[in-house]
Amino acid sequence: MLKLTARLLLPVLCVLAVMAHAQTAPEPLIAYAARIAGDDARTRVVIDFDRKPEFSLHYTAQPNRLIIDLGETAFGFSEDDLKAIGLFSEIRYGRMGEGASRIVLTARRPTRAVLAEVQPNEPGKGFRLVLDCEVISEPALQALVAEQKWVGAEKVAGGKTDRIATTPEPAADNKFLIAIDAGHGGIDAGAKGTLTKIEEKAVTLDFATTLAARLNKEKGIKAFLTRDKDEFISLSERVVIARQRGAQLFISLHADTLRQKDIRGATIYTISDKASDALAAGLAERENLSDGIAGVEIADEPTEVTDILLDLTRRETQAFSIRMAETVLDSFDGQIGLINNPLRHAGFRVLQAPDVPSVLLELGFLSNPKDELLLTDPEWREKVSDLLAEAIGKYMESAGVARGG
Template sequence: MSMLIVIPATEVTAVQAEQEGPLLAYSARIAGDRARTRIVIDFDRKPDVEVRYMAKPDRIVVDMPATAFTFPNADLKPTGLFKEIRFGAMDANSARLVLTAERPAKLASAEVKEDEGGNGYRLVLDAEMVSQPDFDTLVATQSWGGGASAAVDLRGDRVATVDPAKDDEFVIAIDAGHGGIDAGAAGAETKTPEKEITLAFARALAERLKDEKGITAFLTREGDEFLSLSERVTIARQHRADLLISFHADTLRQSGIRGATVYTISDTASDHMAADLAERENLSDAVAGVDLASEPTEVTDILLDLTRRETQAFSVSMADAVIGSFNGQVQLINNPHRSAGFRVLQAHDVPSILLELGFLSNKDDEKLLLDPQWREKIASLLADAIKRYRFPVVANGG
């Protein structure tokens, strides 16, 4: 097996990144076939990168410092060895390129070359097909130090220290789905990425709840950064959240379907649409280059199972409150409360719902999702639902 050429990453501190600003990746190109594929990306400055391999699905992951990707997505259209290519921010100090392979592949070479005239640098990645056993060996034998890859993997520790909530405080985790390298769906007409829409709605709800007595809301992500599904759950639990609301705006093959849907977690999906949506949402980690095999899993015992059942009952109550608040005010799909195995709803001790605000595949829903006034209306209706859930006796006039 030929040796992989890897460009070692240097540690970029937050101070350095702030002084120099992000790298600029201003153009890219790809060419090749099912045996060999070349990717070239042009930068304004020399990029320090690290390469690693991940399985199930087989991926080549290239980590780099913070980078602004200004070239069109179509310039790196999946070609040759690769069936999917993603690139974007992981957090304020790092970015990532994820190459999902059609068949097992490795980088035969990875070089940074200075452009003629000294006006920039080119990252040249030459990939070639390998056997499945050879790829599995690459995954098993690679080792990583303290570079960009390690920094990304350890981001889940950043909220480990949280001020304890007051006993009489009702804490809500507002989760804007997708982010960073994971753009989510895109509008059928405007191509607006789902990650921008979910963040706008999350901010609107947080602002609406700001002055509500006894209620404290926070965002799991406050900007365009990637969070793994387990990170979102961990952030909610570390803040001792009493409720998690995760915003999404997906697409469907049937462009005529529109309206809002509220999902809760269950082992068995309520219907095919719920199952398909959960499967797509649960792949967010994979497309961003997260090693799913390293994700923590909870050990099942009797007490944990009892807690989970109680939490699920509370989740259903919140779903009913949202549907009641939306009824007659916001269009809902048929059977608006559905369920499936969403990983972002898996906290055994935090009641959680996933709210599909509408479908970006429907032009009427897309217009509403981009309308600031409609966004404020949704925030107000959700605030009413939260108060009905939090204070059921008062909300019902008891």
């Protein structure tokens, strides 16, 4: 009787525990208003919060940036309310991972905050973060950066994604594992549509979710997302997530913009030390800036590896990556619009796993109105996902992968 009672009580206790956790979990801060004023010598930034925020301020040089780290924050003000003027050429803000958000102010000239403090608003209106900034000399900024204890590589406390495992995960029932990487996220919004103003990070996440769901209907395939919400994940972390979960294929999804508004259609890229053309080089350069946009220091690339076994692995991986790219293009041909010479290559940091075949798929360009309409169309996402599932099946056959599971 005692065992039966315990068995009946266990689900109730579990529900109560979940409810207790939900009640104790802190609610995100709400940044409900913002304003900015100033000139090229002095600029003030004010952000209103629903309650008192805890923050820290850091600096980087070349590019000159002021970085404000906060607890998890919902930014509810209009983008136009914090449009870069005066000392600042660009202002970005967003989530950096679980429990953390960040504001990155890129300055046109060496700049420091002479005032950075939280002040109370009138009763019932919360608090405001006030940042008064002024221009300083280059040596003064260098000294400021050298003196601070924080460095960008340390990131935000709590801002690491929980998808980074401490030990590699076991294979899932012998299924073919595919990592679907939704480009950008959180503070790194990516490109923006010309018609709907939709951000690239939303387009890629919508498509990644659709694609993963479609692939998980296929026998012998298991797809997972490197990010499943609007959060920032560094380029190197995306690669680590894929490798630690045992991915056998990595697909990174993007929808960039170009100055030439008439260019439209899909493109697929593989990694290479030398870009295939100027368009590929420019795109790789922009995509590789994602970490810098979020205020994360980019670590130096490792020196050339001389291990012959690793070199052979890289070559084999590159051959499989090209095979995958060619299979996708065969599947898209006549079904999905492609740019001229749709198979290209460049030095994308997100494609650098030495042992995981990896491709970057530009679904289209948000700078082209026709592409933008397709990229935001659920039916088009379903169609492209079907074609990608077909291409992956053919790739598996050509690579001699059995459909287990």
